[in-house]
Amino acid sequence: MKILVVEDDASTADYIARGLKEQGHVVDKAANGRDGLFLAAGEGYDLLIVDRMLPGVDGLKLVKTVRGAGVETPVLFLTTLGGLDDRVAGLEAGADDYLVKPFAFAELAARVNALGRRASRPVQDTVLRVHDLALDRLKRTVERAGQPITLQNQEFRLLEYLMSRAGEVVTRTMLLENVWDFHFDPKTNIVETHMSRLRGKVDRGFDAELIHTVRGAGYVLRAPR
Amino acid sequence: MKILVVEDDASTADYIARGLKEQGHVVDKAANGRDGLFLAAGEGYDLLIVDRMLPGVDGLKLVKTVRGAGVETPVLFLTTLGGLDDRVAGLEAGADDYLVKPFAFAELAARVNALGRRASRPVQDTVLRVHDLALDRLKRTVERAGQPITLQNQEFRLLEYLMSRAGEVVTRTMLLENVWDFHFDPKTNIVETHMSRLRGKVDRGFDAELIHTVRGAGYVLRAPR
DNA sequence: GTCCTCTCATGAAGATTCTCGTGGTGGAAG
DNA sequence: CTTCCACCACGAGAATCTTCATGAGAGGAC
Known part of the structure; x- marks a missing residue:
């Protein structure tokens, strides 16, 4: 699977990228929203892992823009805020799943696999x-x-x-x-x-x-x- | 929708066929298992409504044979026996839904619509x-x-x-x-x-x-x- | 190795959901 | 029009599921 990780904190990004590569995935990284948007729109990724808080274009806006452009790639949201509202906002913006930081790598891996399997499910109204x-x-x-x-x-x-x-x-x-x-x-x-x-x-x-x-x-x- | 009704009791068959035609469906009838099997395998039906008890080839066998031939058309089973085992047998044979006689026509209509919408769902192990x-x-x-x-x-x-x-x-x-x-x-x-x-x-x-x-x-x- | 912290396991208490029984209502038959 | 029958509504009690509180165990820091 070809995965894009959009995360400004370098150590977190490396942690995720290393783990996913060990599982046999191809991983690209983007450190800010603008680069992320550019890559996500252009290349054919199977999954986007996006941090909620990003410098430049923030995560929510990135997802909305990407979806607006007709890209159906599954999105996994990373969020530090554990509040319900925040997750709802992410899901409403078009994300497929969310994960609260800090998280265990096994949990990320399980979700990545689940999203990869699901591919694209039929959309239904909120x-x-x-x-x-x-x-x-x-x-x-x-x-x-x-x-x-x-x-x-x-x-x-x-x-x-x-x-x-x-x-x-x-x-x-x-x-x-x-x-x-x-x-x-x-x-x-x-x-x-x-x-x-x-x-x-x-x-x-x-x-x-x-x-x-x-x-x-x-x-x-x-x-x- | 093109629907085949396999039912030996003529009055029941007519009752179903008339109602479905009123709803704008195209309905064919078969009075025994052999004819039903022949029609179901050949013509491109969207839905089969099959009585459990049939002279010749019985309903269960009909469904199994049809499925064995690779036909994925949704099947609605009609059964007089209300027991659980009987329904289970029908579902295991490859039927998509069942209806216990006697039934109200509105109930049949609701199920026909539901099956038509679903078309063919992914099969999962029992x-x-x-x-x-x-x-x-x-x-x-x-x-x-x-x-x-x-x-x-x-x-x-x-x-x-x-x-x-x-x-x-x-x-x-x-x-x-x-x-x-x-x-x-x-x-x-x-x-x-x-x-x-x-x-x-x-x-x-x-x-x-x-x-x-x-x-x-x-x-x-x-x-x- | 020992202590500390965080996660998980589990029993009991409280809340919700399901079952049962009774009474009501609408439709069909006479 | 009257009676009968089947289906439905709804309250109370029983069963199940969820929450809470507490203790045990695993893993990391020192």
Whole structure:
């Protein structure tokens, strides 16, 4: 694999480059954003490893620019800030994965391999919207008509699935397979129970219902007409 | 979409065919396994809807034969028997989905659309094996050295992920993203806790350890050398 | 070799999720 | 129109999963 490392700290860059070369990869280095951008846009790399903080053009901007130019090369972000917001910003800019410094080399290697294998996955939207309901996959937040809604994990996954298929009838079996990972019938009404709880949070208190029951078939999430 | 319905009961076949035609699909019918096999192998269908019980060549055999001939067309199975074993058999034979009769037409339509969209997904093994440990994704069973092991849902997903990457180092972050669907750091040792419980069931009492800790990086599931 | 620090393992407590049972509602049959 | 039946909603209790707190073990510094 041909990898570009964009990192201003020389010792970190060397540490990464040496390790990756030992694993049989071809590694180029760039010490600042401008050089990085130039190389990333021109040469055919299989992976970019980019520091978040860079002199010149910073990491975020670099990734956005590269993506804007239509380059689909996977990007692994290195960040010193451990905060959630920072990672979200990186992922939203178009990065495929992130790693918080300091990190063990084995961890970097594992991620490099994972990204290399994945190549280019289908892109999917970060924010799902139906009517006045919005769900952010990365921030894991939901709000309706501007009001934040707190959902449990399972409720969130259920809503995410419903919204990703808004307007289509979703059967009980489809939900069991895709939300719960059940490939058999648990013979309980687990779906109804969670749907009931989700309705309590998403529909109750608002003027229009979004979740509708389709008797004999399943459920639909649909904007009022 | 061009769809073939293989169903011996004429009224059911008509019911399905009429509904699908209303949705704009092109539908052919076959009343027995032999005709179905002939058509499925020859014409370029986008989807096969096959009854489990058929005179002549039965549904299971039909699917196996078709798959054996290298035809990748998605298959939706119709079954009257609601038992788990029956569905498993269908999926193992190469079907992509199943539907238990009687069913509402809306449910069939939803599944037909889902399969049409998916087209052909990457195939993955049903049974994962590492050393004397075996995990069956469909039957949701695990056994080691012939002894059955009972796992909770989360434990099962964790082991499934480990086994699907056997021999590779798997980091805590990768586990959080792929097993728990967490795209952020929960700042707890939830991974360690479950790993501990999994070890208790999978490794304890057997002569060789399969789950190994890689300090500073993560875990590996590996056969003893 | 010894101490110190950081990571990991594990049991118990708390939170969430699932199961079960009951009652309600809509559609079909008479 | 009335009755019946199937499907659905929802609260309470049980099971499972997650968090927290603590101790043990590994690796590095001196």
